[in-house]
Each structure stands twice: as C-alpha cells, then as structure tokens.
Amino acid sequence: MNIEIKHLARMEGHANLVVDAANGELKECRLEIVESPRFFEVMLKGRHYSDVAPIAARICGVCSVSHTLASLAATENALGVRVSEQTLGLRRLLSYGENLQSHLLHLYFMAVPDYLGVPSILPLAKTRRELVARALRLKKLGNDLVQVIGGRPVHPVTPRVGGFSVLPAAAALKELRRHLVTALGDLEETVALFASFRVPELERDTEYLCLAADAGYPSVGERIISSDGVNAPVHDFAQVVREYFQPHSTAKFARASRDTLMVGPLARYRNAAAQLSPMARKVAAALSLDPSTRNPYQGNLARLTEVVHFFEEAIHLIDSLLLKGLRPESIWVPPGGGAGAGAVEAPRGTLFHAYAYDEQGRITSANCIIPTAQNLGNIEADLRALVPGLLHLPQPEITARLEMLIRAYDPCISCSTHLVKVEYL
C-alpha cells in the first residue's frame, strides 16, 4: 500500500505505507508528513527578543497562538521576565480559543467524514446542512476568542514579551461570554453525534506526556510529566524529549522514557482527567472514555471532551477576569542575555521552544520541537500493531482504518490524508 500526499496545508510531505498482506506485516512505514521547522533557528539568529514571537506565529496558521505562547514563555524564561496572573489568565484563554478552533476543525471536517463514510465535508454541506452549519458556528466561537484576546483570529498581534500590548475591552469579553453560553446546545448535539460512532479497536501501551496540571488541566505551564514517571521542569525538556533521526525518514522523531511517546488530547486526558471541568467529565462518561484507555482511536473522544472543557473553562475564566477587572501593566525586561525554554499545550500536544540571547537581547540559538514530531514514532508503532489484526478485512477497509488511525492524531497534515493512493504487495 502506498500513500502519497501531494500538497499539504502550506507544508510539503508524504506518507508511504507498504503492507505485505501475505505475511501480515507492515513492510514499510514512512511518515514523512511533517517537517520540524528546522529553518527556524537560522531565521531567528540575531533577531531582537521583541521580534521573535511574531516570527514564531508564522510557523503554522493553525497553531499560531501556541507558537506565540511557547515562544514568549521561552524568551521570558531566558531573560528573567515575570508575568502576572492576569497575563497568564489571558494567555490561557487565548490558548483555549486556538484549541477550540483546531479541535472543532478536526472533529467535524476530518473525523466526521470518516465516520459517515464520505470523502470530505463537502457532500455533507448538501445532505447534512445543519451539521455543517453547527460546525461552523462552533468554530467561529474559537475564532472570536482568539480575535478578542489576540487582536485577530490567526497570527495574534497583542501578546508580547511580559504581557499584552492591548487588553481586551470588558464589553468585548462580556459579549464573548454571552456567545460562548449559547454554544451549549450545539455541544450537546456534537456529543450525541460522536457517541453514536463506533470507534475502531486497538490496544497498545505507550508513554503519555504533557505539561503538569499544576493550575488546572494542562495548558500553559512550567513542568513536564508523563505516565512513565517523568517529572521535570520545562527548562530541561531537551533531556526529557530527545529528538532522533530514523534511517528511513527525513523527519525528526522524538522519544522520552521508552521507544514511543504520545502527546496531545489523549495524553492530556490520561494524565489529567481529574482536572477536567464538571461538564467535560460527564461528557467523557457519555462517550465511554476512561483514563485507562490505551486506544489511540479514542483521541477524537478526548478531543471532544477537551472542547467541552475549554468552553466551560473559558466562561469561568472570563468571569474571573471581569470580576478582578483588567488593568494595564508595566512590563519590565531585565537587561542582559540568558537561555531558557517555554512550553504550551498546543492542540496536537506539547510544544517546546528554547532560545539563548546575548547581552543585547539578540538570539544566538533557537530550537523548537513540535507535537507531531513527538507523535510520529507512536503513529508508526500503532500502524505496525494494527496491520496484523486487519488482514481479514477487504483492502479498502484496511486502508480506511490505517488512515483513520493516522488522522486520530490530527497530524499537521491530516487534511491531506484523504488524498491516498493504495497498492498492496
């Protein structure tokens, strides 16, 4: 079986799978589906700290908020800048907005067509108009959140080293809150829809890694934890998450305590289910999701559970920000250089940025590890575990199951895995 992907959302890559049906194994598995932004370091060298986050925001249009927040945290840790509770609250809110944008896009535009057996969302716009309209209504709320806090719906402009250049107006936050509350009906219908889907089976043990739930469910944070007992400051991330190359692939892989590692919604859910909002916990139960799950296909259920959590938490967070009242803050950046790392829970998992600055506040080195790179080895291992149990199925069904498995991780290019050519040995 050969999977070829021509054009990805602003990124080139492809995945090659060769299935040896006679011997029941996956002969070749090359997921060259994502390029870690290796050019990033070169591009940043010599840049002033104030220019770095806006450049990071351009790495990806889907995760521009996460790149911004991880970048700012890395710079602040490097330069010894402290941020206020107000800033952390607004950053969380911004991150919820992006996670909602991305999760809802994935659930409705990538996962739903799989489960309903259509090639894309397009035919559903004719046959299930109410479903598509609901998807867009919900996604728009994510956009609105990012717009109100970040200044625009993609590539945010208000976050800066130490805080925000512009604070959202109280009236805008109140209006946002009113809109978020109206989403509850749409969320219920979304949960009912996903509860009606039969999720394929696969059991495989791996290491689940995310930021620690020190201040609620993992979002922005300073500590890394894993199901294998990792408990380390973000500053030491390079010793925890080690990147490596595979001879068969040009992509960078990553591992932590064992050969494979999972980051993203399912990892966060496994490690921090108890920190979910009350409504999200009920939704997890309604979806028959359990924190002991080892089924990667359930990534979508964890994603939907998180959607409900982010909606509920965003409402509470807005209430708390409004109650305290937003105040302009003076931002102080101590002179001199330094080195530091920052991390955020991006939609697809833990995103790390790390920089070193010289005495003039100019970058001397930069590094970035994206979630999909950390998941690559896990996706390959899952595919290998999956193939032997699928061989009794017709080939189109095998292909569909393999694609769905890849998509359950929502890799950066998941939209393109619909463009698949298949060959069997």
Place this chain on the structure above:
Amino acid sequence: MTKDKGQITIILGLGNPLMGDDGLGIVAVERLAEMDLPDGVAVMDGGTGGLTLLHLMEGARRVIFVDAVEMGRAPGHIACFDLGRAEVAEQAALSLHHSGLPQILALARELGPLPKVILCGVQPAGVAPGMGLSPPVAAALPELLELIRRCI
C-alpha cells in the same frame, strides 16, 4: 475591522512570510493598510489560516485575495482572476499550490451565495524558507497595489 454587512470589500492577504515570496500577500496588505482606502473597504492579514478564511469572508460583498500564484510565468508577473467562475477556480486550484483556497471557496459556495471573489496574484521566484521578497516580486509590488486600488 468593522464590517458593515453586505456593504463591504474585504482585501485578504494570504501566505507565509517565512517562506520567501509566499509572504507577498502579507506584505501587500501591510502596505494597503497604511494607505487611504475608501469607506467600506477592510484589509486583513489571513496568513495561513486555512478554513478561518471562511469566517473572515463573512458578510463581504466582494473579497479580493492577494497571494503568490504559480502561473508558470516570469517571476513578478501580475494577474487577476475572477474566482466566481467555476472553471477559473479549478484552474486556480492547480496554481495555488498550498493555500487550501479552492476547497474553502467550494465549501462557501455550497453554504450560501458566494461574494464576488477576485484573486490578485504575483508569480513567485521562490517559495522556500527565508524572509523577504525576491527582487522581481518586490519590484512588482507597486503595480500590484495600484491594480488592487483600481479594483476597489
């Protein structure tokens, strides 16, 4: 960025400024934002926002996308397309190498009346990691901006 429903022209710059000439749309809308534009015209940086573009287009009577377009012409070549015509949209699907714009327009078309959609593009010299426009594309910028202003 106030939108007067149905009364407005939205100019949407697309692309990634970290990928050389792919940043053309972003540079163009930055310049346009500094200019005096008629009432009812909004300028936005759509970046690589993918499906978010669908929401940015909401309420517009006319949308002008600005992007690097692979046309097989000399770098810096400027052209405008009316994407409301399906066959042109298909053609654009081949040349817009990675924006997802054709799919977004297809979905928008299914969901309701599509505003008038124009694509103003410049043939890139190179789309590869790096910041800044190539000399031929940078040189084409003033003419492109003038063309867009005449379109409004």
